[in-house]
Amino acid sequence: xxxxxxxxxxxxxxxxxxxxxxxxxxxxxxxxxxxxxxxxxxxxxxxxxxxxxxxxxxxxxxxxxxxxxxxxxxxxxxxxxxxxxxxxxxxxxxxx
Amino acid sequence: xxxxxxxxxxxxxxxxxxxxxxxxxxxxxxxxxxxxxxxxxxxxxxxxxxxxxxxxxxxxxxxxxxxxxxxxxxxxxxxxxxxxxxxxxxxxxxxxxxxxxxxxxxxxxxxxxxxxxxxxxxxxxxxxxxxxxxxxxxxxxxxxxxxxxxx
Numbered sequence: 001x002x003x004x005x006x007x008x009x010x011x012x013x014x015x016x017x018x019x020x021x022x023x024x025x026x027x028x029x030x031x032x033x034x035x036x037x038x039x040x041x042x043x044x045x046x047x048x049x050x051x052x053x054x055x056x057x058x059x060x061x062x063x064x065x066x067x068x069x070x071x072x073x074x075x076x077x078x079x080x081x082x083x084x085x086x087x088x089x090x091x092x093x094x095x096x
Numbered sequence: 097x098x099x100x101x102x103x104x105x106x107x108x109x110x111x112x113x114x115x116x117x118x119x120x121x122x123x124x125x126x127x128x129x130x131x132x133x134x135x136x137x138x139x140x141x142x143x144x145x146x147x148x149x150x151x152x153x154x155x156x157x158x159x160x161x162x163x164x165x166x167x168x169x170x171x172x173x174x175x176x177x178x179x180x181x182x183x184x185x186x187x188x189x190x191x192x193x194x195x196x197x198x199x200x201x202x203x204x205x206x207x208x209x210x211x212x213x214x215x216x217x218x219x220x221x222x223x224x225x226x227x228x229x230x231x232x233x234x235x236x237x238x239x240x241x242x243x244x245x246x247x
Contacts (some may be wrong), residue, residue, distance in 0.1 A: 007165065010174065010204045016225050020174075046201065057199045059158040066158065073244055084165070087200035091193035091207075092119050093185045095150030 001025045002079040004032055009087055012047075015040045029060060031074035032083055047085060057088040097236045098177065098206045098222045099135040100124075107237055109217045111141045112181035112244035114211040118150035123164045124177035124208065134176045134206050140164045153192065154180050177222075187211040187221040189232035197225045197232070204233065 006022045016022060017040075024039070026032035026088045034051075037044030049055050053072065061084040067075045077083065087096075100108075112120050122141040122240065128134055142160035146153045161175070168174055182190075189197075189208040207223040223232035 007169075009165070010176075011201045013204075016212060020169075042199075057196070061158070063161055064159070064162065084162055086161050086165075087202065088158065089121070089156040089161065089196075089200070090146070090154060091190065091196045092146070092149070092153035093182045093190045094149055094192055 001027060001050065002077050002081065003050060004079075004081045004083055006032060006036060007084040009085055011087055012043070012070050012085060015043050026077060028073065029062065029067055029075045029077060029083060032077060033060075033073070057090075059086040059088055060084070061086065097133045097238060098124075098208070099133070099238045099240050100208075101136065101242055102239050104136055104139045105220075107139050107178050108208070109210060111139075112179075112212050112217055113215055115144070115181055115183075116212045116215045117183050119144055119146075119154040119181050119183060120210075121150065121154045121156050121178070121180040122163065123156075123175050124179055124206065125164065125168055125173050127173060127178045128176055128204075131199065132204075136177065137173050137178070138168070140167075150222075151183060163165060175205070177208055178202075179208040181210045181212050183212050184214070185211060187219050189223045193223075194225070194230065194232055198227070198230050201227060203227045207232065208237070 024035050107245040124136045125138040126136040143157040144154040145157050203225050210220045211218045222235050222237045223237050
């Protein structure tokens with residue numbers, strides 16, 4: 001088990017009682033996010049699709065690596081790593 | 097309400113004009129008071145990764161978002177808003193803007209939209225998402241001098 005820091009973006013902080021970061025243990029990103037969901041009701045629903053993948057409009061980084069370029073939720077974490085949850089910021093005037 | 101120092105407003109407008117005919121985007125960093133009013137203290141431009149439809153869509157580079165969050169994590173400032181431009185269109189929030197903001201539940205951020213016509217800034221408005229209504233509402237933009245006086 002590794003102890004990692006999870007950085008929470010401001011749109012998700014109402015779920016973590018305003019905390020901007022949480023220390024948590026886990027061996028993979030999946031384990032860490034599942035523990036976050038156990039600790040903070042509704043967290044998993046905002047970040048994961050049926051628990052198996054990260055929602056398409058959420059990016060998850062381990063340090064400076066996007067887990068989509070690694071092993072997705074099976075990406076391993078080491079002691080002292082930082083997991084950042086980032087809402088995908090997009091839009092524009094186009095409608096189709 | 098969002099307060100933007102004139103110098104940063106100029107930086108945002110310059111970025112919007114420099115991005116024309118494509119959409120530009122970036123992050124507004126600052127503080128939020130107890131009444132949820134934002135004050136911008138720094139602007140950081142980010143890449144628009146939507147290469148195929150850069151003229152009418154933007155997708156902010158998440159690595160830029162990550163680095164800006166890190167840059168300010170030990171300061172009293174944080175990301176408080178998003179800027180993007182609408183080339184040759186009004187500065188109203190579009191349905192696409194609304195849909196993408198609703199997806200991420202971005203009710204705590206100001207969305208500043210800059211209209212650029214023929215390469216020159218034609219106006220700007222700021223919008224805040226009401227999650228229950230799933231609609232953006234306009235908020236006042238106040239330009240302040242470096243000393244903090246309203247203009």
